[in-house]
Amino acid sequence: AVYEQLSDLTQTTFDFVIVGGGTSGAVLANRLSAQKDYQILVIEAGPSHKGVQDIQVPFLWRSLIASEYDWNFTTTVEPGLSGRSISYPRGHVLGGSSSTNAMFYTRGSKDDYDRWARITGDSGWSWDELLPYFKKNERWSPPAEPRNTTGQFDPSVHGFNGSTFTSLYSHVQDIDARVISAAAELGDGYEYNIDMNSGDSLGTTWYQGTIGDGERSSAATSYLTDDVLDRSNLHVVLHTIATRLVASNGSSPDVPAFKQVELTGNGGQSIVSASKEVILSAGAIGSPHILLNSGIGDSKDLESVGVNPIVDLPSVGKNLTDHPMWNVSFLANTLETTDNFTTNATLFAQALDQWTTDRKGPFTNSVTNNVLWFRLPDNSSAFEDVPDPSAGPTSPHYEFIIFNGGSTDEPRVSTALVVVSPASRGELKLGSSNPLDQPLITTGMFTTPIDMTVAIHAVRSARQFFSAQAWDGYVLGERGPTAGATTDEEIDAVIRENSISIWHPVSTAAMSAKDATYGVVDPDLKVKKVEGLRVVDASIMPIIISAHTQAPAYIIGERAADLILQEWAA
Numbered sequence: 001a002v003y004e005q006l007s008d009l010t011q012t013t014f015d016f017v018i019v020g021g022g023t024s025g026a027v028l029a030n031r032l033s034a035q036k037d038y039q040i041l042v043i044e045a046g047p048s049h050k051g052v053q054d055i056q057v058p059f060l061w062r063s064l065i066a067s068e069y070d071w072n073f074t075t076t077v078e079p080g081l082s083g084r085s086i087s088y089p090r091g092h093v094l095g096g097s098s099s100t101n102a103m104f105y106t107r108g109s110k111d112d113y114d115r116w117a118r119i120t121g122d123s124g125w126s127w128d129e130l131l132p133y134f135k136k137n138e139r140w141s142p143p144a145e146p147r148n149t150t151g152q153f154d155p156s157v158h159g160f161n162g163s164t165f166t167s168l169y170s171h172v173q174d175i176d177a178r179v180i181s182a183a184a185e186l187g188d189g190y191e192y193n194i195d196m197n198s199g200d201s202l203g204t205t206w207y208q209g210t211i212g213d214g215e216r217s218s219a220a221t222s223y224l225t226d227d228v229l230d231r232s233n234l235h236v237v238l239h240t241i242a243t244r245l246v247a248s249n250g251s252s253p254d255v256p257a258f259k260q261v262e263l264t265g266n267g268g269q270s271i272v273s274a275s276k277e278v279i280l281s282a283g284a285i286g287s288p289h290i291l292l293n294s295g296i297g298d299s300k301d302l303e304s305v306g307v308n309p310i311v312d313l314p315s316v317g318k319n320l321t322d323h324p325m326w327n328v329s330f331l332a333n334t335l336e337t338t339d340n341f342t343t344n345a346t347l348f349a350q351a352l353d354q355w356t357t358d359r360k361g362p363f364t365n366s367v368t369n370n371v372l373w374f375r376l377p378d379n380s381s382a383f384e385d386v387p388d389p390s391a392g393p394t395s396p397h398y399e400f401i402i403f404n405g406g407s408t409d410e411p412r413v414s415t416a417l418v419v420v421s422p423a424s425r426g427e428l429k430l431g432s433s434n435p436l437d438q439p440l441i442t443t444g445m446f447t448t449p450i451d452m453t454v455a456i457h458a459v460r461s462a463r464q465f466f467s468a469q470a471w472d473g474y475v476l477g478e479r480g481p482t483a484g485a486t487t488d489e490e491i492d493a494v495i496r497e498n499s500i501s502i503w504h505p506v507s508t509a510a511m512s513a514k515d516a517t518y519g520v521v522d523p524d525l526k527v528k529k530v531e532g533l534r535v536v537d538a539s540i541m542p543i544i545i546s547a548h549t550q551a552p553a554y555i556i557g558e559r560a561a562d563l564i565l566q567e568w569a570a
């Protein structure tokens, strides 16, 4: 059942209490409640996703940023971003960020996960062992606008019977053919890659999104369907914030248990208990925030804001890693840009009408039809003095997201550039002892020189890409902030002044090997030094993947469900 408010909840003890009905949390809620004997509570701060048009229509995802479906976080002053603070959206709705994101479906590379397996000493986190979970999560489907997709994806790497719909971009754009021609013309590094989700993502690829029949597919629409929500042993309470976990005696005096959760909702407070486990799936901001509020973290930091330290676990909130993004943009000889939907209300109404009537047209697309993934050349001098931060030869250093827009003043074609294997790290700390205050979030983006070296290289490579003959007569000259920046110093300054996050914070409750002296959770996702508590969401990634982060959030949920069910079945 779904409860709109905390006071509707009549039960206070459950087998499992899941904090956060987001991407990983919804997967867990589904899998654990499939066991009819288990009573499951899901606590979600946001409202339901149901009937919200901006969530359903793929093209409208941008309007969810800074809406009631967003936590609306802001970072602290960022040292690597010219001292700017940036907005930091996170989904605040059932389905979490999978209900508000740009729907890119990218798994990352084989090397990304094999590195996880090495760091944790658990081969269960390797690419080969996770591939079945990717397939279990996925329900590959044809694009909403029918066309021959042969040669645009590799069916052998996809799942066709899972929960979350994925598909290729739907609506063809006039720039698509030029992107493919430009890549073919340039060759080296731009090679066509039939499927970026095969474990090797490098090269020129077609967008795949968590979209089915022209509609967003989220963790809520795919794992919390009506029949799942109707299960009598599943309880989902909305509009309710988990503020703290309450410590009790564990099985030995020096290991406390954290099986009670303090909740705030509709003016009141209450405490719920898990007889088996509490599972934090509140995301890379929410989960470490709750741990810190509960006295689990760096004891000195906690004392400094007046929180009583209970478990000294200094890695909580540390290692925050994210992908910086900025644009390189060109004046374009076209009348067809996606900015027209912003400037022309009639066109917007027509496109929305087409989507509403038959789930076709430009609003079935997210933002791009082509995504390109690159490594710096093997002989690059960039790595003479510093280690290569990427996981290995199948992991890209940077990404292009090509889109036919970029300005509401003039027609443009642009690429968003993203550093996808960053070395920079940020952190999340408490600013006060009030659990309802925002945490202090610092992404740390561009605080290591190697990330800027990659970024400057990426800008030059974007200029090379758009100077290919395939763009003759279409691309009319660079515009926007990077135009005119030629020296490394000039490009560096423009990047720092204009980069934002592509909203992929991870690693704030990082997994490490069982005997490691750092890290927050062990390879079974159990919080170290305590009992009865796991973290299951994007915060457990030991190192960020070189891709967008929702696909791993889904399979972290899938694998965790198996680990938990196996443990309690024993």
Ligand SMILES: Cc1cc2nc3c(=O)[nH]c(=O)nc-3n(C[C@H](O)[C@H](O)[C@H](O)COP(=O)(O)OP(=O)(O)OC[C@H]3O[C@@H](n4cnc5c(N)ncnc54)[C@H](O)[C@@H]3O)c2cc1C
Binding pocket: 019, 020, 021, 022, 023, 024, 025, 043, 044, 045, 046, 065, 089, 090, 091, 092, 093, 094, 095, 096, 097, 098, 100, 101, 102, 103, 104, 105, 106, 240, 241, 242, 243, 281, 282, 283, 284, 286, 287, 290, 502, 503, 504, 505, 536, 537, 538, 539, 547, 548, 549, 550, 551, 553
């Ligand atoms: C604007 C945006 C665009 C993005 N675009 C893409 C993309 O195109 N492709 C991609 O792969 N990734 C994208 N991402 C990232 C991706 O969506 C996330 O990495 C992933 O969904 C995270 O899953 P999660 O389970 O860790 O957290 P979430 O899905 O964010 O779930 C956390 C849930 O916990 C709830 N919660 C938090 N704190 C509390 C609390 N104290 N009490 C109760 N509930 C709480 C939240 O409301 C939320 O529902 C994007 C993210 C954003 C914000």
